[in-house]
Amino acid sequence: MEQPTGGTGPADAADGAAESLDRPLPEGVRRKVVALVSDAFGGLTVGELPSQLRQYARFTPSRRAKFAGNAMAAALESDPAFRRRIAERVTQTQPELAGALGAGAPPAAADPVDVAAAAYVLRPAGWVKLVAAAGEEVQRAHAERADEETRRELERLREELDHARGQTRADTERLRSELEASRKETDSLHRKLRSALSEVKRGEAALRKAAAEADGVRAEAAAQVSAAESETRRLKARLAEAEASVEAGRRAAREGRSVEDMRLRLLLDTVLDAAQGLRRELALPPSSTRPADSVDAVEPGRMSPKDIAARALSETDPALLDQLLALPQAHLIVDGYNVTKTGYPQMPLEKQRLRLLGGLSVLAAQTGAEMTCVFDGAELAAPVLLAPPRGVRVLFSKAGVTADELIRQLARAEPPGRPVVVVSTDREVADGVAKAGARPVASVLLLKRLSRV
Incomplete structure (x- = not known):
């Protein structure tokens, strides 16, 4: 190389x-x-x-x-x-x-x-000297450049400082002027605020006075309205009572006529049936009487008074109930639970009712008499779904009314002279229906009669 x-x-x-x-x-x-x-x-x-x-x-x-x-x-x-x-x-x-x-x-x-x-x-x-000399030269150049840059930066900062001082003086003067104007404006606003506060206080006082007067007026108006409403309600109540009284009078008149007509017709039928039954029972001649018939004597083939007395039955004989039900237009009223709890108290109430009503249905078919069976509604735990048997009316007493009271109401509703038989061992029931003209019999009598059904 x-x-x-x-x-x-x-x-x-x-x-x-x-x-x-x-x-x-x-x-x-x-x-x-x-x-x-x-x-x-x-x-x-x-x-x-x-x-x-x-x-x-x-x-x-x-x-x-x-x-x-x-x-x-x-x-x-x-x-x-x-x-x-x-x-x-x-x-x-x-x-x-x-x-x-x-x-x-x-x-x-x-x-x-x-x-x-x-x-x-x-x-x-000698390269080391050259490198060292170059380094020193570079440092000197850097130092000179740094000094020059520092000098220029110092000049620039001085210029900026002078400019900032001038700007600060101008801003200070401007702010002083603005501050003075703000002070004057603040003083004016303070005066206006004090005046406005005075006006507000006067307005609030006037408002409180007006509110008090308005409250008084409203209270007086409310009292008048309340009085008027009370009077209106009172008049409406009186009007309703009058209308109800008129309607009740009209209804009572209608029902009274209807009930009286029904009672009269029923009593007439009872009298007619009783006359026919009595004629059959006594074997009376068809219709005409002769003067000689008024002579007290016993004809051959007729019953003597001793024979008639011998026919009287005991109070515990089921035949007595048959005789009573054979009367014309007879009505049998049964104290249901009194009978069932006397005859079969161990059975549930539902089965007691079904057994009694079944026997009464057969008895009604045999005798043709009207039959009503009454149960105490207080004994019910739930509404009863019951189809009344043929020929038997089934009634439950309402809330607050006992079965005994309902039985007495039924007896009092019947016209005087109609044969009404009430089956109950309760002494109060027996005494109450007896006062109304009904014939009370013991529950055991009905139980014996139903045992023959």
Whole structure:
């Protein structure tokens, strides 16, 4: 390989290699050295590169300087063969500068940083002094530039300070004027505010007075309205009572006529049936009587008074009930639970009712008498779904009304003279229906009669 031009021989290179720096490279010189190595890097083969730099062989010089700068600087310092190859490339690309450095006379017009970087790579005799001188020159240049920049910055700051002072004085004057105007405006506003507050207080006093008067008026109006509403309600109540009384009178008149007509017709039918039954019972002649018939005597084939007395039955004989039900238009009223709890109290109430009503239905079919069975509604735990048997009226007392009272009401509803038979062992029931003209019989009598059904 050719030796670098400019008179640097092996001896010089050896002398330069023996020298060493006692301080780090100045930053500017270091960047220039890295740039020189990066540019010369591309002219070497992969085999000529140190192993740690071969991975950057395909990088561009700028990317190589960016990513491999430290590695190239370290290889340049530790690998003399790599440094010689880089020095050869620098000598080829910058022969004038390399020759001047080899002659010991670097160009006076050259940049000290470029001279120091080339000297660091080529290592001519006295290269350490050149690098140190370049570093000092760079520092002086940097110091001069820093002083110049500091002076310019100081001048700029002084100008800005003068401008700021002038602006501050102008702003201060303006603010003083504005403050004085604000003070005057504030005083005016304070006066207006005091006047407005006085007006507000007077207005509030007037408002309170008006509100008090309005409250009084509203209270008086409310009292009048309340009185009027009370009077209206009272008049409406009286009107409703009058209308209800008129309607009740009309209804009572209608119902009274209807009930009286029904009672009269029923009583007439009872009298007619009783007359016919009595005629059949006494075997009376068809219709006509003769004067001789009024003579007290016993005719052959007729019953004597002893015979009639012998026909009287005991109070516990079921035949007595048959005789009573055989009367015309007879009505049998049964105290339901009194009978069932006397005859079969161990059964559930539902089965008690069904058993009694079944027997009464058969009895009604046999006798043709009207039959009503009354149960106490207080005994019910739930509404009863009951289809009354044929010929039997089934009634439950309403809430607050006992079955005994309902039985007495039924007895009092019948017209005087109609045969009404009430079956109950309750003494109060028996006494009450007896006063109404009904015939009370014991429950056991009905039970014996139903046992024959």
